Amino acid sequence: MRDYYEILNVSKDASQDEIKSSFRTLAKKYHPDLNPDNKEAEQKFKEINEAYEVLSNPDKRRKYDTFGHAGVNGQGGYSQDFGGFGDIFDDIFDIFGGGFSSGSSSRRRGPVRGSDLRYDLDLDFMEAVFGVEKEIQVRKSENCETCHGTGVKPGSSKITCKKCNGSGEVRYAQQSPFGQFVRVATCDECGGTGEIIKDKCSVCSGTGKEIKNKKIKIKVPAGVDTGSIISIRGEGEVGEKGGPPGDLFIYIRVREHEIFKRKGNDIYYTIPISFTDAALGAEIDIPTLDGIINYTIPEGTQTGTQFRLKNKGVPNVRGVGKGDLFFKVEVDVPKKLTNKQRELLKEFAKENGESHKQSKKGFFDKMKDAFGN
Numbered sequence: 450m451r452d453y454y455e456i457l458n459v460s461k462d463a464s465q466d467e468i469k470s471s472f473r474t475l476a477k478k479y480h481p482d483l484n485p486d487n488k489e490a491e492q493k494f495k496e497i498n499e500a501y502e503v504l505s506n507p508d509k510r511r512k513y514d515t516f517g518h519a520g521v522n523g524q525g526g527y528s529q530d531f532g533g534f535g536d537i538f539d540d541i542f543d544i545f546g547g548g549f550s551s552g553s554s555s556r557r558r559g560p561v562r563g564s565d566l567r568y569d570l571d572l573d574f575m576e577a578v579f580g581v582e583k584e585i586q587v588r589k590s591e592n593c594e595t596c597h598g599t600g601v602k603p604g605s606s607k608i609t610c611k612k613c614n615g616s617g618e619v620r621y622a623q624q625s626p627f628g629q630f631v632r633v634a635t636c637d638e639c640g641g642t643g644e645i646i647k648d649k650c651s652v653c654s655g656t657g658k659e660i661k662n663k664k665i666k667i668k669v670p671a672g673v674d675t676g677s678i679i680s681i682r683g684e685g686e687v688g689e690k691g692g693p694p695g696d697l698f699i700y701i702r703v704r705e706h707e708i709f710k711r712k713g714n715d716i717y718y719t720i721p722i723s724f725t726d727a728a729l730g731a732e733i734d735i736p737t738l739d740g741i742i743n744y745t746i747p748e749g750t751q752t753g754t755q756f757r758l759k760n761k762g763v764p765n766v767r768g769v770g771k772g773d774l775f776f777k778v779e780v781d782v783p784k785k786l787t788n789k790q791r792e793l794l795k796e797f798a799k800e801n802g803e804s805h806k807q808s809k810k811g812f813f814d815k816m817k818d819a820f821g822n
């Protein structure tokens with residue numbers, strides 16, 4: 450017989466929560482309803498339940514830890530002791546609660562939440578930075594307007610289902626790894642509603658639903674980026690049997706900007722400056738998210754120097770703070786010179802001669818040292 454901890458895939462010092470969580474995962478995986486006619490899964494499911502029965506009970510767990518299987522088998526173990534049966538079953542129904550529906554299974558009739566929908570929304574760079582209001586059109590199911598979701602032709606009414614007498618459920622005996630038990634299943638005649646529609650609504654053919662293109666206004670907050678998701682409650686598909694509608698999830702994609710590159714909430718770009726501006730220093734026009742501003746670069750600015758404008762980046766999507774703006778200067782070396790410019794530069798070089806040569810010399814000396822000549 451395998452070790453119970455091993456069966457549940459937990460360590461010997463696992464907490465009750467860890468044991469429970471692992472049990473749920475495994476029970477879901479090997480549940481007979483999901484693995485019809487699979488003997489191996491059935492065996493595993495049995496093992497998992499047996500292991501959980503012991504390890505979830507502090508007293509039994511202690512005995513098992515001390516005496517091994519002998520410590521718990523003597524007093525009945527899982528197969529004879531149905532004390533824990535309800536617990537285990539509650540857990541399984543818990544796992545399958547909500548929107549789970551497997552068609553063949555023992556789901557009781559009842560409201561089912563509508564499906565969630567996804568919509569991909571493309572935004573311009575600036576729309577994402579500053580936020581925007583958009584109207585989108587989503588194709589989805591809504592309650593039929595003619596019959597208000599009932600599926601019944603106006604003026605007509607529903608009649609009680611004869612198969613289930615209006616309960617929506619049928620009961621029958623079922624074999625399971627636990628032994629025989631009564632199983633409650635959705636009535637196939639009425640689909641669990643307990644009622645049969647005699648005269649169906651002609652607009653929706655009795656489904657109670659209509660596929661519609663619905664226009665929805667959404668407010669995109671400032672600071673969203675590609676990968677941001679906006680959820681809009683209740684704008685998914687309509688629910689079944691009076692269940693709530695699903696949600697609509699808007700997935701944001703942001704188009705690139707010609708100049709600005711965004712990293713998180715910071716903005717980066719490179720701007721060309723003339724070599725005279727770089728040498729003399731100058732007031733230059735700098736694009737920011739809010740428009741063009743004047744910025745003074747100092748005398749002797751080297752190519753590749755990066756400047757930072759604090760709080761000139763993208764607003765944080767949570768509404769607190771802003772990123773920074775970084776711009777790098779790239780010195781443009783002129784490719785064509787007029788005769789006059791050429792003369793002036795020669796003049797400049799002559800004027801610069803002494804120190805120019807010296808710095809060059811220093812560089813070449815260093816190079817010689819490095820290569821050992």
Ligand SMILES: [Zn+2]
Pocket residue numbers: 593594595596597598599600601650651652653654655656657658
């Ligand atoms: Zn209708």
Ligand SMILES: [Zn+2]
Pocket residue numbers: 610611612613614615616617618636637638639640641642643644
């Ligand atoms: Zn029925």
